[in-house]
Structures are given as C-alpha cells and as structure tokens.
Amino acid sequence: VTFMDSGDFLSSFVRCLMSEVDSHGKRSPEREGRRNRVRRECCNLVAAVIEQLLSHEDRDAKDRKSNSPQLVAQVATLSLLAPAVPEALLPHIETLLPYLKADNSLSLEHETRLITSVCHILVSTIPLLKGGETRAISDICSEDLARVTYKFGSGPSKGAIEVLSKLAQHTDHHTPKSLLLKLAQTFYGYLFKNRNVPDAELETKKALRSNIQRALAVLGLICRFCDESCKEDDFEDIVDCTVDDFTELVWPVVLKATFCMSLLFLSKKDAQVRCASVKAIGGIFISRPRILFVTEQTSFLQDTMADDAPVELKIEALRMWRGILVAEEARVDSGEAAKAMAEKLSITTSKKICGDQDSDASLVGSVLSQRSEQLYDFTRNKNATVRYVSVDLIGQLLRQGLVNPMETVPHLFAILGDTQAPETREIALQLLARESEKRPDVLRQRFRAGIIHAFEFQKHVFQNTSALIQSKQGKIDTVFDRVFADSIRPSRVQRHGLYKSLLSLFDKESSNRLELLGFAAQVLSHLPYSVASDPLFIIHHISQMTTLRGPQVMERFASLLRPHGIIIDELDPSISDDALEKVALTKAPSKTKLVSKLFKNGNCDLGTFSRICLDACAVLVLFQIKFHLKKMYNLSEIRCIEYTPEVKDRGSEKCFINQDGRVLFDAKIAKFCRRNGVGIDIDAVLRLYADFKKEMRNNEGLGKEHGEEPSIAHVQPENQKRKRQAHL
Numbered sequence: 001v002t003f004m005d006s007g008d009f010l011s012s013f014v015r016c017l018m019s020e021v022d023s024h025g026k027r028s029p030e031r032e033g034r035r036n037r038v039r040r041e042c043c044n045l046v047a048a049v050i051e052q053l054l055s056h057e058d059r060d061a062k063d064r065k066s067n068s069p070q071l072v073a074q075v076a077t078l079s080l081l082a083p084a085v086p087e088a089l090l091p092h093i094e095t096l097l098p099y100l101k102a103d104n105s106l107s108l109e110h111e112t113r114l115i116t117s118v119c120h121i122l123v124s125t126i127p128l129l130k131g132g133e134t135r136a137i138s139d140i141c142s143e144d145l146a147r148v149t150y151k152f153g154s155g156p157s158k159g160a161i162e163v164l165s166k167l168a169q170h171t172d173h174h175t176p177k178s179l180l181l182k183l184a185q186t187f188y189g190y191l192f193k194n195r196n197v198p199d200a201e202l203e204t205k206k207a208l209r210s211n212i213q214r215a216l217a218v219l220g221l222i223c224r225f226c227d228e229s230c231k232e233d234d235f236e237d238i239v240d241c242t243v244d245d246f247t248e249l250v251w252p253v254v255l256k257a258t259f260c261m262s263l264l265f266l267s268k269k270d271a272q273v274r275c276a277s278v279k280a281i282g283g284i285f286i287s288r289p290r291i292l293f294v295t296e297q298t299s300f301l302q303d304t305m306a307d308d309a310p311v312e313l314k315i316e317a318l319r320m321w322r323g324i325l326v327a328e329e330a331r332v333d334s335g336e337a338a339k340a341m342a343e344k345l346s347i348t349t350s351k352k353i354c355g356d357q358d359s360d361a362s363l364v365g366s367v368l369s370q371r372s373e374q375l376y377d378f379t380r381n382k383n384a385t386v387r388y389v390s391v392d393l394i395g396q397l398l399r400q401g402l403v404n405p406m407e408t409v410p411h412l413f414a415i416l417g418d419t420q421a422p423e424t425r426e427i428a429l430q431l432l433a434r435e436s437e438k439r440p441d442v443l444r445q446r447f448r449a450g451i452i453h454a455f456e457f458q459k460h461v462f463q464n465t466s467a468l469i470q471s472k473q474g475k476i477d478t479v480f481d482r483v484f485a486d487s488i489r490p491s492r493v494q495r496h497g498l499y500k501s502l503l504s505l506f507d508k509e510s511s512n513r514l515e516l517l518g519f520a521a522q523v524l525s526h527l528p529y530s531v532a533s534d535p536l537f538i539i540h541h542i543s544q545m546t547t548l549r550g551p552q553v554m555e556r557f558a559s560l561l562r563p564h565g566i567i568i569d570e571l572d573p574s575i576s577d578d579a580l581e582k583v584a585l586t587k588a589p590s591k592t593k594l595v596s597k598l599f600k601n602g603n604c605d606l607g608t609f610s611r612i613c614l615d616a617c618a619v620l621v622l623f624q625i626k627f628h629l630k631k632m633y634n635l636s637e638i639r640c641i642e643y644t645p646e647v648k649d650r651g652s653e654k655c656f657i658n659q660d661g662r663v664l665f666d667a668k669i670a671k672f673c674r675r676n677g678v679g680i681d682i683d684a685v686l687r688l689y690a691d692f693k694k695e696m697r698n699n700e701g702l703g704k705e706h707g708e709e710p711s712i713a714h715v716q717p718e719n720q721k722r723k724r725q726a727h728l
Contacts, residue, residue, distance in 0.1 A: 119159025165225035187215035220280030230255035282320035413450025436487035584686035
C-alpha cells in the first residue's frame with residue numbers, strides 16, 4: 001500500500017474474495033466457507049494495523065514525523081479493508097477522527113492521502129452506526145470536514161462531502177445538512193459574483209481560475225451525494241432556467257442552480273474551467289440520470305465530444321461518462337437501488353413485474369450506445385490519453401452489455417497496434433481475454449476485421465505500419481501474439497479458421513491494398529505457432545492459391561502484350577524470357593526503345609499493365625510468406641508436399657524455430673507512383689513484372705529448399721539498404 005499510486009487493485013481483489021457468487025454468478029457452500037475465512041482474516045488484519053497505529057502514536061513527535069509514510073500507509077490499508085469488514089472498524093472510529101483536523105505535521109501529499117483514507121473509512125462505517133453514535137460522530141467531525149473542503153484538493157473534498165452527506169442521511173441532527181448548504185451557498189456565491197468574468201482575465205489570473213474550478217467541483221459533489229439538492233422529478237424546466245433565477249440558494253434548487261452555473265462556465269474559452277464544468281455536470285447526472293434526456297435539448301453533448309473540441313475537454317467528458325457508469329453499477333451492486341425502490345410507494349406490483357421500476361439505470365447506457373461510433377472514433381485519436389480513456393469507457397460499456405461485442409472486438413484489436421501506449425494495449429488485451437471466455441468464436445470471427453482496423457489505426461495515428469515488435473534481445477513478436485496464444489491457439493479448428501480468414505485478404509479484390517497485405521503477411525509469418533502443422537497448413541493453402549492465381553495473372557499479361565509483339569506462353573512461362581522481361585533487368589528500363597515504343601507512344605495502356613502488376617505483387621507476397629515459413633521452421637520441400645490438412649496433429653510434433661533463419665519479415669511492397677506522387681513509375685512496374693515471371697518460371701519455388709528469397713521490385717535500389725536498417 002505504501003508504494004502503490006492507487007489502491008484500486010487491492011480493493012477490487014478483496015471485494016472479489018468477499019463476493020457471494022463466483023464468476024458464473026453461482027452460489028456454493030465452498031464459496032460461502034471461503035468468504036467467511038476471508039472475513040476472519042480481514043478482521044485480523046484490521047486488528048493488527050490498529051495495533052501498529054496505536055504504537056505509532058505512542059512515539060515522540062520527532063519519531064512520528066520521520067515515520068509519517070508508515071502512518072499514511074496504515075490508515076490507507078484500513079480504508080481498503082473497510083468496505084469488506086466495516087464492522088471490524090466500528091470500535092476504532094474515534095481513534096481515526098482526530099486525523100481530520102489536518103494538524104498531523106505531515107507534508108501536503110501525505111496529509112491529503114491520510115484525510116482521504118479516513119473519509120473512505122467513515123463512508124463505509126457510518127451506515128452501521130446507531131442514532132446516538134451517528135450524532136456523536138457528527139458533533140466531533142462535521143466542522144473539521146467543512147474545513148477540509150475549503151483547504152484541500154479534489155480527493156479530500158470529495159471524501160469530506162460524501163461523509164457529510166452520509167451523516168445527514170443517517171441522523172436527524174441538523175449540523176451536517178446546514179454545513180452542506182453553507183458550503184453550497186459560499187461557492188455558488190463566488191461563481192455568481194464572477195459569472196461575467198472575461199475570458200482574457202481567466203487566462204491571466206491563475207488564482208481566479210483555480211478558485212472557479214474548486215467552486216464548480218464542490219457544487220458538483222454536493223449535487224452528487226446529497227439527495228436534498230433537488231426534489232424528485234423537479235427538473236423538467238431546468239433548461240429554461242438561468243443563473244439569474246437563483247440569487248439565493250436553498251436546498252430544493254441547489255441542483256438546478258449548479259446545472260445552470262456549470263453550463264454558463266462551460267461556454268467560456270478556458271479549457272480547465274470547461275473541464276471543471278463537465279465534472280460538475282457529471283455529478284448531477286449521477287444523482288439524477290433523467291436530466292440526460294432534458295439536456296439533449298442543449299448543446300452539451302455536442303460541445304464536449306465534438307471533433308473540434310479541446311483535447312482536455314474530450315478527456316474529461318469520457319471520464320465523466322465512465323464515472324457515471326461505475327457509480328450506477330456500484331449503486332446496484334451495493335443494494336442501494338433495491339432499497340430506494342422499496343421505499344417508493346409509487347412503484348406498484350404491476351410496475352415491478354414490467355421491470356421498469358429502475359429505468360434510470362439504463363439511461364446513460366442508452367445515450368452512449370447511440371454514440372458508439374463516435375466512441376470508436378476516439379480510439380483512433382492521435383492523442384494517447386484520449387485513446388486510453390475511450391478504451392477504458394468502451395470496456396465498461398462492454399462489461400455491462402451496452403455495446404455489441406461483434407462491433408467492438410475489431411476496434412480492440414486495433415488498439416493492440418498502439419505500440420507507443422502499453423497501458424492502453426494492456427486494457428484492450430484484458431477486454432479481449434474476457435470476451436474470449438464468454439464467446440470463444442467471436443475473436444476468431446473478427447480477427448480478420450481486427451487486423452484491418454489495426455492497419456488503418458497505425459496508418460492514421462503513426463503514418464507507418466508494422467505488425468511486429470522487436471525486443472532488445474532480438475525476439476520478434478506480433479502485436480497479436482498474446483490474444484492468439486491465449487484464445488485461439490488451444491483449438492485446432494479455431495487456428496485453421498483464422499489462417500484461412502487471413503489468407504482470404506489476398507484474394508483478387510484486395511490486391512489493390514498492398515500495404516495491408518504486407519501487414520497481414522507479417523502477422524502470418526511471425527505468429528507463435530506451437531506445432532509444425534500450423535506453418536505447413538499455411539504453406540499448403542498458399543500453394544493452392546498461387547497455383548490458381550499465378551496462371552490467371554500470366555494470362556492477363558499475355559492478352560495485353562500479345563497484340564504488341566511480345567509473346568508470353570501463359571501455360572508454360574518457363575520456355576523463355578520475353579523481350580520486355582529482359583529490358584526490365586537493365587539499369588533504366590523506361591529509357592529503352594522497346595518501353596518507349598510500347599508505353600510512351602500510347603500503343604499499350606500503362607494503367608492496365610500496372611493494375612495487373614498489382615495482382616502479381618499480391619501473389620509475390622504469398623511466395624514471400626511461404627519462403628519465410630519454410631526457412632524459419634526448417635521445413636523441407638518434401639515435407640510441405642506430403643502434408644495433408646486432414647491428418648490430425650501429433651502431440652509430439654512440436655514447432656522448432658530455426659535460429660539461423662529467424663529474421664524480421666519484411667514484405668518489400670513496390671510503390672508504383674513517382675517520387676513526387678504524380679504518375680506511374682515505369683521502372684518499378686517493369687521490375688515487378690520481371691520478378692513475377694522469374695518466380696513463375698521457378699514453378700512457385702518448387703525444388704528450392706532455402707535458396708534465394710522471392711523478391712519484389714525495389715523502387716529505389718540505392719536507398720533500400722538504408723531504409724531496411726532504419727526499419728530494423
């Protein structure tokens with residue numbers, strides 16, 4: 001706990017251990033027995049930490065100050081255990097209350113964390129207190145909590161306001177409620193006074209801007225945690241109100257006044273003030289989800305999630321939506337939603353049968369589901385933080401069943417190509433692993449679409465594409481290795497279906513997207529195959545494809561060039577080299593008489609010839625994959641010929657990598673445009689034509705063990721070595 005930035009992991013870990021049901025939602029006696037054992041151990045931990053805390057207080061002042069990190073870690077540990085065993089902390093609340101006075105001789109960072117932890121403990125334990133005990137706690141700490149709100153930042157302020165709201169709900173003592181109203185009046189009055197502040201003044205006066213942000217944050221928290229801020233369903237006219245309608249703040253109008261004030265400051269130009277306004281409105285949405293439908297009459301959703309909105313505003317809006325979903329899920333899981341429904345006399349038995357008694361729970365999900373395409377676009381944003389928070393939000397929607405997994409999975413695959421943001425990739429990997437457990441076929445079915453999305457993502461964000469990651473030790477992996485190894489590799493049917501799906505990218509219709517084919521070729525060449533039948537299966541299907549596609553491309557070349565005196569035997573290309581192929585092997589083919597006569601004088605359509613070369617390039621990429629797999633896994637030609645897909649894998653047939661042949665696969669895709677991007681590079685087209693004829697003469701490489709690698713025409717031979725070194 002001392003060294004963790006956040007206790008979310010440990011908190012969720014304890015909550016998982018204390019859950020009454022397993023991952024499949026089932027109860028069992030074993031589960032209940034383990035839960036009781038965990039509860040006893042948590043109580044023992046609480047008692048042990050309290051002993052350490054008391055021994056810390058017995059030290060002299062100098063010794064306590066030197067051990068302040070230990071004090072903070074002890075109280076933070078108690079705050080992590082409080083949701084699991086709040087009854088164990090009830091006897092020790094009075095021991096913790098003095099820390100709220102903020103005179104503990106700690107640094108600001110340690111003081112902030114200490115007060116936040118104490119507030120978390122009080123939030124968990126106050127509902128278990130009796131009436132007299134709650135009133136006594138209120139008398140002791142209410143004023144201290146109010147001072148914390150004025151003095152400290154967002155973390156302690158949030159905890160203090162939540163504790164005051166809990167005290168107001170569980171006691172008839174007027175102090176917590178009056179303090180909350182006083183806080184709301186103070187901060188609203190400050191905002192009302194500065195409501196017409198010019199944008200230029202906001203940019204220059206840092207203190208003014210900071211105070212406005214604090215005031216908006218506190219008002220949003222009061223609206224979120226305090227039910228008195230608005231009467232039930234009394235917000236239909238909220239969009240017609242203005243801040244001038246609320247010169248004096250009383251409980252029933254606090255929420256309306258805060259909403260109007262937040263919209264007013266949302267119209268300012270300063271990005272930080274606008275973010276604070278969004279955060280305040282998020283607190284209002286958590287408290288009253290139905291306001292979402294009312295705000296659709298305003299431009300709030302468009303202003304915060306528009307393409308031209310500031311990056312900071314997009315990030316805060318995405319965090320707001322996720323916070324609303326998390327808060328609603330916690331409300332349902334904790335039983336607060338069921339308790340609130342039971343207290344509503346207006347909910348009849350017929351409404352309970354219809355299942356619409358808690359319709360607020362699905363409002364946020366429905367609003368975000370309508371904007372799922374916009375959320376998917378955010379995952380392709382060039383800002384890494386925007387991508388992170390958008391994937392985090394999509395993960396929450398996916399876990400709650402509010403988005404279609406078939407549409408979402410390809411976008412998660414795309415995030416795997418985000419090699420510059422490992423945290424975002426890790427979230428996507430976790431979501432894909434969870435989805436694989438629920439629906440194993442979805443990943444295999446959407447893997448092909450995921451590769452396309454990953455290619456487009458890298459092209460859009462990084463302007464270059466690579467499916468490979470090379471470590472400092474020389475290990476070469478694809479960005480999809482973990483998903484493949486965990487979710488697809490265990491099933492032979494899943495693997496073979498995936499390989500067929502990826503090879504289908506090389507069909508005739510896709511040959512005009514050669515960069516995508518190079519990306520897919522890298523994946524096929526470097527996936528972590530565990531048995532030799534996997535690369536053999538791919539080689540087998542490549543042989544079938546090239547046997548069919550190669551002669552077809554040859555026939556198209558022959559039909560185009562035959563009228564111009566260039567004879568090609570499409571049935572047996574190995575008979576001889578044609579004249580155009582011999583010219584293509586020269587230093588400058590475009591300057592020869594044959595090429596000038598053939599293309600430059602308009603006798604033969606260069607565009608048609610180039611389109612045929614595109615199909616030929618797709619076939620050559622298949623040759624490259626085949627050669628690379630044979631060399632990488634030391635597969636002889638006889639073994640490739642004798643392989644049949646119908647034979648089941650043998651358990652002893654492991655896949656061993658030839659260390660001498662372990663090289664980075666690079667599909668050397670020819671670019672047919674000139675350097676200035678205008679026109680067709682005739683030299684590149686002709687060299688590719690010659691390479692294709694050469695491979696066809698070699699009968700798709702038959703008879704070669706690990707000889708010369710199939711090559712694709714180079715646009716700039718003199719720069720190719722330097723480019724390859726830069727790529728590595």
